[in-house]
Amino acid sequence: MILRVTGHSMEPFLPRGVRVLVRPGPARPGDVAVVRDAEGMLVVHRIISSDVRSMTLQGDNHPLPDYPVDLDKLRGVVSAVEFSPGKWEWYPRWAGWIAASLTEIRPGILRQLLLKLLHGIARRVARAVPPPRQKSNRKRREPTIPRRFEYQAIGDETAVYDTATGDVHFLNATAAWILQRACEGAEPDSIAEEMTRRFTDVALDRACADVAACIEDMKAKGLITRAEPH
Numbered sequence: 001m002i003l004r005v006t007g008h009s010m011e012p013f014l015p016r017g018v019r020v021l022v023r024p025g026p027a028r029p030g031d032v033a034v035v036r037d038a039e040g041m042l043v044v045h046r047i048i049s050s051d052v053r054s055m056t057l058q059g060d061n062h063p064l065p066d067y068p069v070d071l072d073k074l075r076g077v078v079s080a081v082e083f084s085p086g087k088w089e090w091y092p093r094w095a096g097w098i099a100a101s102l103t104e105i106r107p108g109i110l111r112q113l114l115l116k117l118l119h120g121i122a123r124r125v126a127r128a129v130p131p132p133r134q135k136s137n138r139k140r141r142e143p144t145i146p147r148r149f150e151y152q153a154i155g156d157e158t159a160v161y162d163t164a165t166g167d168v169h170f171l172n173a174t175a176a177w178i179l180q181r182a183c184e185g186a187e188p189d190s191i192a193e194e195m196t197r198r199f200t201d202v203a204l205d206r207a208c209a210d211v212a213a214c215i216e217d218m219k220a221k222g223l224i225t226r227a228e229p230h
Contacts, residue, residue, distance in 0.1 A: 002205055009059030010044060012116045018083055022076035023189055030096030032078040035069050048100045060115055063108050088204045095122035169221055178214050182224060188212050
């Protein structure tokens with residue numbers, strides 16, 4: 001999901017008004033997590049410590065940590081930031097670890113200066129190095145292609161023949177690629193990020209919406225199904 005930051009608690013890393021891409025998955029100290037608080041509001045703060053049941057968060061611009069939060073309140077982890085319209089940048093995890101270690105530094109002015117320096121270095125590194133592939137240890141239901149379908153390339157399109165119904169579905173090159181990546185186990189958000197690298201004129205939020213709509217359309221047609229986790 002994509003959220004817009006509405007406060008100043010995560011400055012200088014997340015200025016008010018920027019949008020963030022939030023991915024489901026495990027969270028570690030240093031990550032910027034999205035959690036739902038007791039009032040039902042979404043909070044975007046950095047994890048400074050965690051154990052098997054809870055985690056403690058703190059805004060980079062806050063002098064003190066928040067109350068511990070149960071792990072089941074986690075809604076995802078920030079994986080990319082839109083610092084300027086249409087330009088998304090991933091944030092190196094090592095920078096998050098360092099930022100979390102700076103929470104003990106007093107006074108706050110010194111910590112803010114160090115965070116600004118760290119933030120600038122991390123952004124330069126992020127522009128020069130491609131984002132790492134996301135890994136997840138959780139069991140998930142990966143899409144699979146039903147065996148009743150047969151495929152045939154016809155020019156720039158792929159014809160998908162349903163041997164059970166006699167229907168023929170035509171996929172353009174992009175849709176066929178999305179189908180392939182989905183059946184390899186890639187998450188929709190990951191496919192969208194890859195799409196923005198393949199087609200530099202496509203904004204990430206548009207890519208996320210297009211990939212989600214394409215996958216849902218394929219599910220409706222029966223082109224992909226969900227296998228039970230092992």
